[in-house]
Amino acid sequence: MFDSSVTQRAPMSFSDAIANAAPAVVNIYSTGYDNRPLLYRRQPVERTSLGSGVIMTAGGHILTCYHVIKDAEYINVILQDGRVLDAQLVGQDPHTDLAVLKVTEENLPVIPQTEIPDTRVGDIVLAIGNPYNLGQTITQGVVSATGRAGLSNYVSSANYADFIQMDAVLNKGNSGGALVDSNGTLVGINNANFKTLDNNRRIKDVAGIFFSVPYALAKRVMDDIVAHGRVIRGYLGISGSEFIDQPGILVTAVDPKGPAAAAGIRANDIIMKIDGNAIESAFKTLDLVAETQPGSELTFELRRDEQVLKTQVTITELGSNG
Incomplete structure (x- = not known):
């Protein structure tokens, strides 16, 4: 029989962290055109991409993944309060798979940030994004390995040893979203899950291994792009x-x-x-x-x-x- 006199402990919850961070995580929809051969002529075919982004400044700078907006003709950003905004590409850095967008709007939510997050193996992290266009979704995991934040290691593709590795699930549409700590402070920009080849040499995803670009590096890349239009190395x-x-x-x-x-x-x-x-x-x-x-x-x-x-x-x- 339930004893109502026994004091119940409040359940563990990250709702405050999500309330702090989630409004600044946006949905990104980009549209481009591919010229595909059709008999003796080429027919432009519309291509759409789905991803997420993070509002970094009150002035409207948004960090996302380069592959989310690559070759896009139009980029739309949808905030969690329902606002739909046109975004302009400020610049990109394929080495880190990051890009910076700019929107013009007032009263933008900005994600909580700290200069150098002390991200450690074993920390609980939350991934915020828009997987499969289901709407904003939260997944939770722990940091499995921490990446270095130096520019030099990001001059070759898929150098996963330098990313934050965690088991917070990322799916299509999560790319460019926020990885935050249990206080809702940004620690990384979500990028990808680990891939390998099966016995037939086909690419397959590996469950439980996901990656995020460390905040310190992502911020440095953004600042360079905003100041110079590119990352200077x-x-x-x-x-x-x-x-x-x-x-x-x-x-x-x-x-x-x-x-x-x-x-x-x-x-x-x-x-x-x-x-x-x-x-x-x-x-x-x-x-x-x-x-x-x-x-x-x-x-x-x-x-x-x-x-x-x-x-x-x-x-x-x-x-x-x-």
Whole structure:
């Protein structure tokens, strides 16, 4: 028999977190046209894409995934209060699969943000988006692995090791939506689920493994796009590998048209210091270069055979070296 005198604990709920974050997560509908062959002529065929986005500023800047709006002619944004707005593309960054849109409207809800979220493995996270156009939907999971937020690792496609990995379910339409913590603070922009090949070499989704671009990186990309129309990454022009038992980076290849080659850096050189700072890891070194303003000079200290050399390298912009 139920004893009404026993005090009942309130059930655990994330409703406050959702109330804080969800109004700033929008539905995105984009329309484009594909020219498909039809007998002896090409017939334009309308193509629509479904996704989600996150209102980042009161001025109307929205973060979403690049693949959601790729090649779109028209982009519509629908807020949770029912407002339908036309959106303009400010810029995109295919390396991170992010894009920035702009809407002109007053009284926009802005998602809660903190400068550097302390996202840890085991944290509870909530994914907010519009899967299969069902309307705004919330899924819940835990962080399985945390990604680094450096620009350098996002210069190749599907580098999942650098994303936030979680088991909060993402489906078609969730791309570009918000990943928030249990307080409703943005920690990432939802991107994709893990895919692999089956025995017949067909692509298939893997259950329980989903990815989100870390907030710190997404915000940095957005700020660059808003300020410059693109993401500016420094470029050195080397490939390298770390040593197991000693500091430094072994240069394994050099782009002959890159700034490293122009400064005299060769394959088999060992980079020991940059601007007087000892090399801790290849990742941190590449991030330092990627985040260096093109045109800036960095002093590299190298070991070549038994010699210690110094050289000035003028960093260029990624993508500008032919």
